[in-house]
Amino acid sequence: MYTAEISRNNPAMILFLLDQSGSMDEIFDPENIQAMKKPKVVDGKTYTHTASGPTKAEELADAINKLLQTLCIKCGKEEGVRDYFHIGVIGYGTQVGPAFAGSLAGRELVPISEVEGNPARIETRTKKVSDGAGGLIELDVKFRIWFEAEANGGTPMCAALQEARRIVQGWLSIHPNCFPPVVINITDGESSDGDPGSAAASVRTLASSDGETLFFNLHLSAQKTRPITFPSSDADLLDPYAKSLFQMSSPLTTDMISVAKQEGFNAAEGARGFAFNANLQVAIQFLDIGTRPSNLR
Amino acid sequence: MKILAESFWIQKRGNLLKEYEDAACPRESRKYEQSCVRLAVADGATESVFAKRWAKQLVDAVGNDELLPSNLSEGVARLRAEWHKWLAGETIPWYAEEKARQGAFAALVALEFTAVESVRPPEEKRLAGWYWFDLSSWFCCRGLAGTAEESDGVQEGNWHAAAVGDSCLFHVRGENVLERFPLDNPEAFDNRPFLLSSVGADEKCLNEKNLKGTWKSGDNFYLMTDALACWFLKHLDAGSLADVQGDFPSTPETVDFPAVVPDTTVVVEGGFVSTTKTDRFRMWVESLRDKGMIRNDDCTLIRIKLL
Numbered sequence: 001m002y003t004a005e006i007s008r009n010n011p012a013m014i015l016f017l018l019d020q021s022g023s024m025d026e027i028f029d030p031e032n033i034q035a036m037k038k039p040k041v042v043d044g045k046t047y048t049h050t051a052s053g054p055t056k057a058e059e060l061a062d063a064i065n066k067l068l069q070t071l072c073i074k075c076g077k078e079e080g081v082r083d084y085f086h087i088g089v090i091g092y093g094t095q096v097g098p099a100f101a102g103s104l105a106g107r108e109l110v111p112i113s114e115v116e117g118n119p120a121r122i123e124t125r126t127k128k129v130s131d132g133a134g135g136l137i138e139l140d141v142k143f144r145i146w147f148e149a150e151a152n153g154g155t156p157m158c159a160a161l162q163e164a165r166r167i168v169q170g171w172l173s174i175h176p177n178c179f180p181p182v183v184i185n186i187t188d189g190e191s192s193d194g195d196p197g198s199a200a201a202s203v204r205t206l207a208s209s210d211g212e213t214l215f216f217n218l219h220l221s222a223q224k225t226r227p228i229t230f231p232s233s234d235a236d237l238l239d240p241y242a243k244s245l246f247q248m249s250s251p252l253t254t255d256m257i258s259v260a261k262q263e264g265f266n267a268a269e270g271a272r273g274f275a276f277n278a279n280l281q282v283a284i285q286f287l288d289i290g291t292r293p294s295n296l297r
Numbered sequence: 298m299k300i301l302a303e304s305f306w307i308q309k310r311g312n313l314l315k316e317y318e319d320a321a322c323p324r325e326s327r328k329y330e331q332s333c334v335r336l337a338v339a340d341g342a343t344e345s346v347f348a349k350r351w352a353k354q355l356v357d358a359v360g361n362d363e364l365l366p367s368n369l370s371e372g373v374a375r376l377r378a379e380w381h382k383w384l385a386g387e388t389i390p391w392y393a394e395e396k397a398r399q400g401a402f403a404a405l406v407a408l409e410f411t412a413v414e415s416v417r418p419p420e421e422k423r424l425a426g427w428y429w430f431d432l433s434s435w436f437c438c439r440g441l442a443g444t445a446e447e448s449d450g451v452q453e454g455n456w457h458a459a460a461v462g463d464s465c466l467f468h469v470r471g472e473n474v475l476e477r478f479p480l481d482n483p484e485a486f487d488n489r490p491f492l493l494s495s496v497g498a499d500e501k502c503l504n505e506k507n508l509k510g511t512w513k514s515g516d517n518f519y520l521m522t523d524a525l526a527c528w529f530l531k532h533l534d535a536g537s538l539a540d541v542q543g544d545f546p547s548t549p550e551t552v553d554f555p556a557v558v559p560d561t562t563v564v565v566e567g568g569f570v571s572t573t574k575t576d577r578f579r580m581w582v583e584s585l586r587d588k589g590m591i592r593n594d595d596c597t598l599i600r601i602k603l604l
Contacts, residue, residue: 005593009311076392078346116392142391262489290343290594291523293402293492295499 002253004179004210006084006289012179013086013109013171014071014287016064017160018147019187020093024057025151026188026222044192056220060186061149063218063279064089067184068146070284072116081113084289088167089146092160094153101148108167119144154192157185161199168206168213180211182287184280186218189241200248211253216273217245218280227278230260232270242276249274256286262294298412298452299604300329302336305578306597310586318343319522319597320352320403322360334410335359335366338597340464340522342402342492346393351380351401351495359407366407366459369503373493380495400496404462406479406520410512410603412454452514452603460506461493465526468510469517474533479506483530486523518601524594528585 006012022042033051040047054062068087075081086109091099098106102120123143131137168181183203206213219242228236234246249272252260260267263282273283285292303326308317318341337359341348354376358364364372380401389397458466460479463486468476480486493503512518521529578598585591 007311007593072392073395074344076346076390076396078389078393078397080390081392259489288488291340291402291488291490291492292344293342293494294489295491295494295497296342296345296399296402 001211002180002255004177004208006179006287008083010178011084011086011111011175012287013088013168013175013181015088015090015109015164015167015181015183016067017157017164017183017185017187018060018064018089018091018099019155019157019185020057020091020099020150021153021155021188021190021192022093022151023155023188023190024060024093024220025055027051027053027055055149055151056188056222057149057151059220061145061147063186063220064147065143065145066279066281067284068115069144070281071112072144074284074287074289075112076116081116082289083111083113085112085287086110086171087112087115090160090163090167091147091150092156092163093150096156096159096163099150100146102146104146109171115146119146120148121145155187155190156193157187157191157196158193158199160185161196161203165199165203165206168203172206172208175208177209179287180208181206181213182216182283183213184216184218184283185245186220187245188221189219189239189245195244197244197248204250212250214250214273215248216280216283217249217275218278219245219274219276221277223277225277228274228276229265229278229280229282230257230267230271231274231276232268232272237276239276246272246274252286255288259286298330298332298334298410298454300334300410301602301604302327302329302334303600303602304598305575305600306595307579307582309595310583310593312595316349317595318349318352319595320349320356321520321597321599322356323599332412335362335407336520336599336601337364337405337407338464338520338522338599339406339493340404340462340595340597342404344396345400345402346389346396347384347401347495348403352403352405354380355403355405355493356407359405364407366409366457366507369405369407369459369461369493373503377495377497384495398496400494402492402494404460404464404490404523405493406458406460406464406466408456408458408466408518408520408601410454410456412452454512454603456510456512456518458508459504460508461491461503463490463523463526465521465523465529466508467519467521467526467529468512469519470513470515476508476510477530477533478508480526481530483527483534486527490523512603514603516603518603520597520599520601522595522597524592525582525596525598528591 031053033049035049072081075084088109089099098108100107103118104110124140125143126138127141128136129139164183171181200215204213204215221239223239234243237243237246252271252273257267257271302323304321304323308314320339322337337356339352339355341352358372358376458478463480465480466478467474582596586593
């Protein structure tokens with residue numbers, strides 16, 4: 001199981017579920033904290049202070065745009081981007097639906113080469129890189145934006161999972177022998193339309209001939225605790241939403257654990273596809289499209 | 298020293314011919330008559346860019362005496378400098394820029410034969426090794442066995458191989474596989490090997506995997522890229538080749554390979570062309586793929602016979 005070839009003849013699907021609820025407007029890592037004259041209620045929560053810094057929604061947008069960029073690079077060859085993957089991005093907040101911005105708006109599953117060719121816009125950012133002599137230099141880099149930060153409404157995670165189930169089912173009916181679909185949910189964890197546990201289970205049980213759908217979760221929290229990646233128990237997770245997301249997450253396959261270890265993660269047996277305030281870029285490397293040198297960094 | 302080197306290759310199923318990223322030297326089957334011969338196969342990594350070009354550059358450098366198995370690191374340093382110059386003039390799409398900066402990657406196994414003069418008469422009337430590989434119709438080479446038997450004396454010499462990554466060499470004498478290098482069991486293969494990069498400062502470790510030996514007339518050597526080498530080692534471990542060896546040639550149909558096609562190696566001026574064998578190799582690899590016995594990947598083989 002989980003050994004099906006990922007190729008242009010037998011592509012895999014990756015579906016991102018993105019929390020766009022009002023609570024994602026919280027500052028992710030607050031600085032310059034100041035008391036408000038009057039408390040403000042957003043998405044059922046009362047806020048008493050203002051602060052500066054990127055919001056969770058902005059962190060999420062960065063995370064998904066980086067993931068999409070990593071996928072384009074992974075599939076990129078000198079002559080073009082090979083369609084090893086079809087990508088979907090579903091947002092859930094005021095509405096549940098496709099969340100690509102720009103010319104891909106409204107599309108459910110898009111071949112990765114089309115994703116590459118159609119960012120909504122391109123930003124120039126500065127990145128510090130080694131100057132080769134022990135110092136750092138600032139380099140202008142192009143950052144592609146396919147998804148914009150958004151934070152409005154409730155957190156209909158159950159509805160999003162039902163939508164995911166519909167899309168995965170449709171994919172599997174056309175690609176019954178594909179590498180199992182990968183669904184990655186990025187959220188601050190507070191579902192507003194019920195317990196998402198059973199909806200998540202109904203997504204995970206959808207299977208190709210090569211195994212059940214993999215459901216991974218990235219939990220973004222304003223809690224100042226150390227990042228956690230691929231835990232094998234929820235003992236170190238203090239946030240109840242984190243525990244719930246951990247329970248919903250698929251166990252990593254043996255090969256995935258092996259890749260995670262090679263990439264420097266402490267993934268033990270029973271590790272789940274779950275990360276808390278960390279990044280899940282490595283999850284892209286779990287997907288085997290051919291020889292990847294161990295000395296490629 | 299007389300050597301016949303026959304090259305066979307097929308791209309990964311589902312890929313275009315131009316997407317084949319292995320490389321072999323010689324690319325076409327040929328016969329050598331010289332005191333020193335160098336051959337190589339390389340396997341460009343899917344997840345790197347310009348891997349095909351890098352793999353070809355490596356094997357060509359081995360064939361042109363610019364990359365010696367006795368000192369890969371020295372030759373690679375020169376190739377890397379050339380690579381940088383070439384890359385600087387290229388226009389590269391954004392998604393390939395980072396990978397290009399990280400380098401192109403390939404596995405390489407390079408092999409050098411040198412001759413030692415000998416006046417001894419032939420030791421064996423018959424070279425059992427030919428039969429061993431007659432197990433597979435396309436591996437078969439009975440006609441050439443005759444050539445060795447008819448030679449004036451047994452040739453001998455030294456060989457020296459170097460490897461980075463999971464492309465492999467096998468040294469076969471008669472019924473015995475004398476060497477499996479650098480990997481010796483099918484479990485040692487995975488999709489994340491350490492490979493030879495077009496950038497980097499790892500020259501020192503490039504000389505770590507080295508093997509020397511001696512050869513004599515009738516020996517076979519095989520250079521294979523990883524999917525084929527892994528299949529080969531599985532067969533050796535299962536003992537399946539040895540099991541059917543005793544039956545050959547009376548019952549070739551017991552062999553699990555395509556039906557025997559007459560061996561139609563064609564001799565042309567200065568070398569050999571074997572289109573039938575090439576086709577048969579491709580059909581045979583495709584049949585292994587159909588049965589799920591071999592990983593779907595580019596496959597390259599150089600079959601080398603010491604005549």
